[in-house]
Structure formats: structure tokens, C-alpha cells
Amino acid sequence: MTQPLSQDMNRPEHEAAKRDPRFTVMSVSGLLALGLGAAAVLLPSPYVVESPGPTFNTIGEFNAEPLITVEGRQTYPTDGALDLTTVFVAGGPGQQISIFDAFRAWADPAQAVTPRELVYPPDISEADIEQQNAEAMTSSQESAVAAALGHLGIEYEETLSVVGFAPDSAAEGILEEGDRLARINGMEIEALQPLKDALNAAAGDSVDITVTRDGETVVETVEPVQGESGDYQLGVFLMSEFQFPFDVDIALNNVGGPSAGLMFALGIVDTLTEGPLTGGEHFAGTGTIDSAGNVGPIGGIRQKLVGAQEAGAEVFLAPAANCEEVVGHIPDGLRVIRVETLGDAVTAVRTLGEENDDAARLPSCED
Numbered sequence: 001m002t003q004p005l006s007q008d009m010n011r012p013e014h015e016a017a018k019r020d021p022r023f024t025v026m027s028v029s030g031l032l033a034l035g036l037g038a039a040a041v042l043l044p045s046p047y048v049v050e051s052p053g054p055t056f057n058t059i060g061e062f063n064a065e066p067l068i069t070v071e072g073r074q075t076y077p078t079d080g081a082l083d084l085t086t087v088f089v090a091g092g093p094g095q096q097i098s099i100f101d102a103f104r105a106w107a108d109p110a111q112a113v114t115p116r117e118l119v120y121p122p123d124i125s126e127a128d129i130e131q132q133n134a135e136a137m138t139s140s141q142e143s144a145v146a147a148a149l150g151h152l153g154i155e156y157e158e159t160l161s162v163v164g165f166a167p168d169s170a171a172e173g174i175l176e177e178g179d180r181l182a183r184i185n186g187m188e189i190e191a192l193q194p195l196k197d198a199l200n201a202a203a204g205d206s207v208d209i210t211v212t213r214d215g216e217t218v219v220e221t222v223e224p225v226q227g228e229s230g231d232y233q234l235g236v237f238l239m240s241e242f243q244f245p246f247d248v249d250i251a252l253n254n255v256g257g258p259s260a261g262l263m264f265a266l267g268i269v270d271t272l273t274e275g276p277l278t279g280g281e282h283f284a285g286t287g288t289i290d291s292a293g294n295v296g297p298i299g300g301i302r303q304k305l306v307g308a309q310e311a312g313a314e315v316f317l318a319p320a321a322n323c324e325e326v327v328g329h330i331p332d333g334l335r336v337i338r339v340e341t342l343g344d345a346v347t348a349v350r351t352l353g354e355e356n357d358d359a360a361r362l363p364s365c366e367d
Helices: 013-018 021-042 099-106 126-151 192-202 261-271 301-310 320-326 342-354 357-361
Strands: 047-057 068-071 081-090 112-115 157-165 180-184 207-213 216-222 236-243 247-250 282-285 315-319 335-339
Touching (some): 068 261, 081 261, 081 301, 099 112, 126 236, 192 207, 261 342, 282 301, 301 320, 315 320, 315 342, 320 335, 335 342, 342 357
Parallel strands (some): 081 282, 282 315, 315 335
Antiparallel strands (some): 157 180, 180 207
């Protein structure tokens, strides 16, 4: 005998599903997934992403004006390109990124993802970073001018002042902030490098430092300590002030940090030297520089290599101290030359621009 249909079997299917606990569980799970997905996109992540930034030709134009302008000295036409390279940083103070952005950057070999606390102090603000970068850029430009003039044998004046002390400083409590260094063991301190040379020559023995303090001449005795690099140091932070015999203006205000120093110096050397230094070739590079022409390491070099290659550069000048980060990460078609000084960089550019027999013997990061 056929049984009558039950009441539940006669109810519409969507009404039966309402009473099915599995439907409730699936609905809740779906909402949770949507919520988590939205959180991943919207909530900030504790990471900083570095990616290739734009390049700027230091012997070219920026905003329809020459990037480097010299007044009061003979200048010469240039050709080719000497690009400074940059890194675009997202995720710093005031610019937080989402977890989704971080995951996307992890999947891109041209980008780097770093925990924010390894890049920025916890209490630093976006305004602080902008100020520090602007100050570093100004300092790098002045040091670049000094390095270029020194390389060309053009005299200038440099004054060193104490602006702070390193941990375990040999001079703290003896020298004071604001002291202007005048002599070491009776020899005039005309630049940073002669000071370093004199400290190393003393080999740890006490040195007499003559300073100008509050308008008076004071002589203090300091016993330098040997740093990790092997050099003897006073343990002070110094600020250089320069007096140049003519004006050099660098019209680049939207880039911060010290890493453009090397390429600024190369651009100035080319501008002040007869005949195109590059031979019309396209170079790029990076590196800090001091007034003596020493090239220092920078951050984000892998991203800068990519940016240089994308901009059309064929040769990249890399600080020797960054070479370990370079090996295995050189984009196709880009040759990387290792440099330690401005002199190294000038030699490399001129040699490759002339395409002479020495080009094959230039040092690379893989040597």
C-alpha cells in the first residue's frame, strides 16, 4: 500500500534546506571566508616591500632642465647616459600595505619583502623619514661635488664638525658636539681622508686634536680605538661643510637618501671634462660616496639592477661591498662592474665607452 507523502516531502526544497544543519554550517563558513578575505585585503601587514624605482640620467634632463648645472666653470657637451637608480618602498610609516600586497610581492622575484621592524625604528614617523632622506640627499650631493672636484684636481675647502658620538666612543667626554676640527698632531685637517690617514698612522697612540669651540682654540688628547674595519677611530659622527670655487646645482628634489652619490659624481666629472666620458653608451649604477671618492654600500641593489635593465642600461656600476647580493641576481643583458672608488668608476666608464682592449679585464662582482 502506498503511503501518503510526508509533510516535509511536500514542502518546497529551499524551506527544507533551511532546516538542514549542513546548509547553516556552509553558510557560516562562507561568510567567515569572505570576512577573512576582506581582512587580508584591508588590514595592514607588518612588512615593507621594495620594488624597482625610476632611473634618472645625471647627464641628461629632468623636468626639461639639465639635472646638473655648473656656473662659473667651463663645461662640455655630454652624450649617452649615467643613470642613478632608485627603489620604491611601500609599507613604511604612513604607507602600510595589506597582506595581499605582501603575498603578491613574495611571488615577484623583482621585489623584496622585509619585516618593518628590521627597516624602521618603532617610533619613527613618515615626516621623520622624509626629513632624514632629504638631509641624506643633500649631503650626498655635496660629497659628490667634493669627490668630483678632488678627482679632477680642483681645490676646495672642507670643514669637519662633531655632531655626535658612537657607542663606546674614544672621544666622548673629551670632544664636544659643535667642535670644529682644525689640526691633528699639529697637521691641518683639510678633509676627512687626511684625518683618517693620521689616525691610522698613530696606530692607537694618543693624538692631539685642535678644535675651535665657542670661538676659542682648544687642544684635547684622545686615544683612538680600532674599529671592526681595522681603522683607528675617534668614535665621533662628523658633518662636512664645503666651500667650492664655483656653483654646482643638482635639480632632483623628489628622490631621497644617499645612494645616488656615485652617479652624481660621475655626472659632474663628465660635465667638467672635454669629450663624452661614456662614448655614447648607456650606464647605470649606485653607491654612496664621501668627499675622498670612496664608494660605499647601499640597500635594494637587486631592485636597482632590475630598474637599470628595464631602463635600457647595458652596464651597471655596483659598490664592491654589495657584490655578494649581486651574484646570481644579474638580469639578462646587463654587465655589472665592481667599483670601490670614483676613480674606479671613471676608469670603467671611459674604458667601456672607448671599447678598448682593457674592457674585458674590468673587475666584476663575480671575480
